[in-house]
Each structure stands twice: as C-alpha cells, then as structure tokens.
Ligand SMILES: *[C@@H]1O[C@H](CO)[C@@H](O)[C@H](O)[C@H]1NC(C)=O
Ligand SMILES: *[C@@H]1O[C@H](CO)[C@@H](O)[C@H](O)[C@H]1NC(C)=O
C-alpha cells in the first residue's frame with residue numbers, strides 16, 4: 001500500500017508542478033496628488049482604483065519587482081525616510097519557509113522585523129511560491145511602512161484553486177435545489193452546479209479629506225488622539241455609489257468583500273437577498289446564510305448571492321463605521337439596461353440580522369480539525385497609555401506595559417538579527433500548539449491581525465466580559481472560554497487571520513507555532529499601529545538574515561534577463577528540518593519512481609492539460 005501511496009503522491013506533485021507557473025510582475029510606486037492637492041501614492045501610474053489586482057493559482061511562484069519612487073532626494077528632507085522608505089506585506093498569505101529554498105518569512109514585508117525598508121530610488125524583489133495547499137481565497141497587499149497604505153499603497157491579491165471552484169459550484173447546486181432559508185447548510189450535493197458564477201470584488205474603506213501622512217502628524221503630536229474623524233468611505237477606491245453590472249441571466253454572484261480600510265468596521269446588506277458566507281480570510285467555510293455582514297479592518301469574505309432572474313436590480317446598503325454611527329452609501333447590482341434607484345435612507349440599526357460580534361461559532365471551516373490543547377498559554381493586555389507621553393511626546397498604546405515603536409523615526413523598532421534587545425520578541429514554544437488571550441483594557445473595538453498564521457478562534461467575549469487570565473477560573477471571561485472549549489469537542493472553530501475584539505473584553509486564538517520566523521500580532525487600525533499597538537512573536541530558532549534579498553535598481557521587468565534564474569538564499573537556519581538519510585537502495589528506487597512519473601507527467605503536460613478548461617467568470 002505504501003508504494004502506491006508514494007506513487008500517488010509523486011503523480012499529484014508532478015501534476016502540480018506542470019500546472020504551476022512563475023508570474024513576473026512589476027509595481028512602480030510613486031507619489032502624486034489629487035485634484036484638491038491631497039498627497040497620494042500611485043501604483044503603476046494609477047490612483048483611481050485600488051491598484052493592480054495580483055491573481056495567481058495556488059502553487060504559482062510570484063516574482064514581484066517593487067520600485068520605490070515615492071521620494072526623490074529633495075523630498076527626503078521634507079518627509080523623512082520613515083515616509084519615503086517602503087515595504088509590501090501580503091496580508092493573510094502564510095508563506096512557508098522551504099528548507100534550502102525560498103524563505104517565506106523574507107516576503108512578509110515588515111520593515112525592521114523581516115526585512116530592511118526599501119530606500120528611495122531602489123528596487124526589491126518579493127519572490128515567493130504561493131503554497132499549493134491553499135484552498136484559494138481572497139487576500140490583499142499593502143505597505144507596512146508608516147501610514148502609506150492609507151494614501152494608496154494597497155491592492156488586491158487573489159488565489160485561485162480547483163478546490164475553491166468546485167466547492168463554490170457545490171454550494172450553488174445546494175442553493176439551487178433548496179433555496180436560501182435557514183442558517184448552516186448541510187449535505188452539499190457531490191456534483192457542482194454547471195451554472196456560471198459572476199464574480200465581483202468589493203474593497204471597502206474609510207476615507208479622509210487629508211492625506212494619511214498629514215493626519216499622522218496630528219495623531220503623533222502631544223495633543224493627538226488615536227482616532228482621527230472618519231470623513232467618508234469608498235468602494236474599490238470610488239467615493240460615490242458603485243454599480244456592479246451583472247449579466248442578463250446571471251443567477252449567482254460571488255462577492256469578495258475586503259476591508260482595506262484604516263479604521264472602522266463596515267456592514268453590508270443586500271435588500272431582498274440573503275448572503276451565503278463561504279470564505280473567511282482565505283479559509284473555505286461551511287455555507288452559512290446571513291442577512292447582514294460585518295467586516296473588520298483587514299478581514300475578507302466571499303458571499304454567494306442568489307439573484308432571481310426577474311430581479312432587475314438589488315440595492316446594496318453599505319455602512320462604514322465611524323466614531324458615532326456609519327457613513328451610509330448605497331450601491332447596486334443591476335442587469336443590463338437597468339439604472340440605479342433611490343438611495344437607502346433607513347436606519348442601520350434596523351437592518352435584519354445586524355450583529356457586529358465575531359460569528360466564530362457559525363462561520364466554521366469546511367474541513368480540518370480542532371487543534372489539540374495548547375502547551376503554552378499567554379495573556380496580552382493592551383491599553384492606551386497617556387503616561388507614555390513623557391517618553392514619546394504623544395500618547396501611545398502598550399501591550400503588557402510595552403509599546404512597539406514600529407513607525408517611530410530613527411529605526412527604534414528595528415529587530416533585525418543582531419539588533420535584538422531593543423525590544424525582545426515573545427518567544428513561542430516551537431512546533432507546539434499555543435493559545436493567546438488578547439485582552440482589551442480599553443472600551444473600543446480593535447481589529448487584530450496576525451502575520452505568518454491562520455489561527456483558530458477559540459473564544460471571544462462580549463463587551464465588558466474580559467480580561468481573560470488562564471489562572472483565574474472564576475471570571476466571566478474564563479467561564480465563557482471554558483464553555484467554548486467544551487463546545488469544540490468534535491467541532492471546528494472559525495479559522496482566519498484577522499478578528500475584531502470588543503471593548504473591555506478578550507479573544508483567545510490557537511495555532512501551531514510551526515512557522516519559524518518573527519511575526520507581528522497587531523491592531524490593524526493604521527493610526528494604532530503608529531501608536532505602538534502590537535507585539536512581535538518569535539518562532540523557532542529563526543535567524544532570518546533580513547538582507548538576503550539585496551536592493552537593486554532594476555526598472556522594467558522586460559529587462560530582466562532570466563525570469564527563472566535561481567533564487568539566492570541566505571545563510572538562514574530554519575529549525576526542525578528533518579535530515580534526509582536515505583539508503584542507496586531507497587535513493588535508487590525513488591530515482592526510478594521519479595523517472596517513471598516524469599514520463600507520465602510530460603505526457604500529461606503536453607496532451608491532457610490542453611483538454612482542461614478553466615471556469616469562466618463573467
Ligand atoms: C530607511 O531605509 C534605510 C535602508 O534600509 C534604513 O537604513 C533606514 O533606517 C530606514 N529608515 C527608517 C526610518 O525606517
Ligand atoms: C505542529 O507543527 C509541528 C512542526 O511542523 C508538527 O510536528 C506537529 O505535529 C504539529 N502539531 C499539531 C498538533 O498539528
């Protein structure tokens with residue numbers, strides 16, 4: 001049996017290899033201004049939209065050349081290198097460290113943690129393989145330097161996979177057969193529907209009349225509070241009402257909703273329609289029907305919406321959270337020849353099923369298992385501390401009494417190997433299951449995002465339930481946590497990489513600390529990142545040499561001679577790599593297998609592959 005398993009693995013691997021490709025793309029980052037004089041960052045010369053969408057197949061390799069032209073020499077004095085330097089983080093993508101190969105950690109894009117900042121007038125390659133094991137999902141990319149993403153340095157990153165296409169097809173078959181009532185949909189048909197699915201991206205964000213870099217000056221001043229006033233909202237970069245045109249006979253829409261904002265949870269309701277949640281942050285979920293969706297900063301969802309053939313248009317009610325209430329917008333799904341109608345003028349509080357708490361008991365993964373009980377449990381308490389004024393000349397956030405000066409000038413936050421000690425990372429038990437209770441000692445809701453992992457959401461308190469300390473069994477938080485833990489026996493909790501934590505409450509996340517590297521766990525409100533709201537976790541014996549990918553000046557990818565040039569890897573040590581100790585006979589057998597599979601693979605690549613068709617989106 002084992003021989004057959006080995007053979008099957010090799011065949012599967014080969015089919016993967018022959019289908020995956022290397023995609024070479026370029027991102028020119030420049031500074032520009034809006035008609036009203038607001039300073040912005042353009043990507044490949046565009047500011048009108050959300051920048052280029054990078055779309056790959058799971059298993060593909062991306063070589064992304066980033067050219068930093070935000071500042072010229074003369075601007076450097078005006079803005080400082082904390083604004084002129086840049087970096088790109090691929091939000092939610094868990095990039096693996098391949099032994100002797102490409103290091104995923106080097107492409108995580110956190111200056112001072114996983115790489116050095118890209119200086120002005122320099123280029124940097126983000127070369128990585130999107131793991132073939134990904135189910136296909138919705139991600140985004142953005143600068144992790146200063147507050148650049150608010151000024152435009154952000155875009156969409158989509159990963160396709162046959163698994164996702166087939167799964168969405170099966171959910172459509174289910175909705176087709178049984179309609180859209182109820183909550184969790186059970187017993188999906190084995191065969192996917194052949195109906196076409198119309199796909200749309202809906203990237204939502206808050207909006208300000210001034211540039212983020214200007215706002216940051218206020219936020220970081222002695223009198224600056226952590227939350228500037230939200231003045232508006234956008235969808236796909238557009239401040240107006242957006243019309244999503246669907247086909248004459250479209251019946252199913254897959255809406256990929258992404259909160260690419262700086263602050264503010266968004267809500268979405270499509271009048272007369274129910275929303276079927278099938279993805280949370282790159283994880284396919286059991287289909288769950290809701291009426292109104294709540295989306296924290298950094299989160300992504302895919303919603304399947306069934307649109308009746310006789311529906312000419314559907315009104316989409318969109319609220320972007322601000323300090324008090326919402327910025328209200330109306331968008332539309334319309335068939336050809338149909339115009340938008342009257343805007344929504346109702347109250348958000350009356351939207352059916354509006355629930356801004358995390359639905360971690362409902363949006364559960366399609367498959368997978370609950371991680372076993374943790375070997376390490378940590379509590380992190382975070383709070384705004386005006387006492388830090390003395391040291392930083394502005395109020396800062398602290399986690400367990402310590403602030404993360406990531407964006408402060410003079411590279412104070414630099415944690416490159418050799419510069420440790422400025423702020424020690426929190427060491428996790430390598431290769432073991434870890435649980436972290438993130439405690440809000442603060443009355444606001446904050447969206448927390450983790451790098452390097454997709455976590456399981458074990459428990460989230462209601463407002464005023466927290467904090468949670470694992471050695472305090474009597475607390476309200478601990479009672480809720482224990483209730484959740486027992487409920488997970490035989491079940492799987494929601495899995496994702498970003499989660500809203502209610503004020504004066506807690507969230508407990510669980511993951512396997514099996515990805516060597518330094519990973520940020522932080523609040524994704526851009527202004528709060530600047531005010532130090534995060535921690536750095538260390539996993540494995542990860543000596544990440546952050547200058548492995550050198551800076552160059554390589555504009556124009558057409559000038560890159562050999563796109564397949566072997567990637568140079570640093571003298572990085574990654575813990576826990578099993579040494580290969582095969583006997584000569586085994587090596588010979590494996591060699592024979594490879595040759596055998598190689599031939600089969602070549603045949604497959606040249607003949608079978610061309611017969612396959614890709615799913616069509618329209
Ligand atoms: C800007 O980038 C350069 C080169 O990586 C680095 O030496 C400098 O410290 C960076 N400055 C800031 C503020 O991050
Ligand atoms: C956690 O990861 C380590 C290293 O990859 C692995 O050996 C271990 O089995 C994993 N544990 C669980 C519970 O999945």
Ligand SMILES: *[C@@H]1O[C@H](CO)[C@@H](O)[C@H](O)[C@H]1NC(C)=O
Nearest residue numbers: 026027028044045555556557
């Ligand atoms: C980026 O800029 C270089 C130099 O101006 C140009 O050759 C290249 O075509 C640009 N790439 C994109 C994708 O716009």
Ligand SMILES: *[C@@H]1O[C@H](CO)[C@@H](O)[C@H](O)[C@H]1NC(C)=O
Nearest residue numbers: 063125127549563564567568
């Ligand atoms: C990244 O890929 C490009 C194009 O394929 C190649 O020229 C470059 O050397 C690679 N760089 C690294 C650091 O892997």
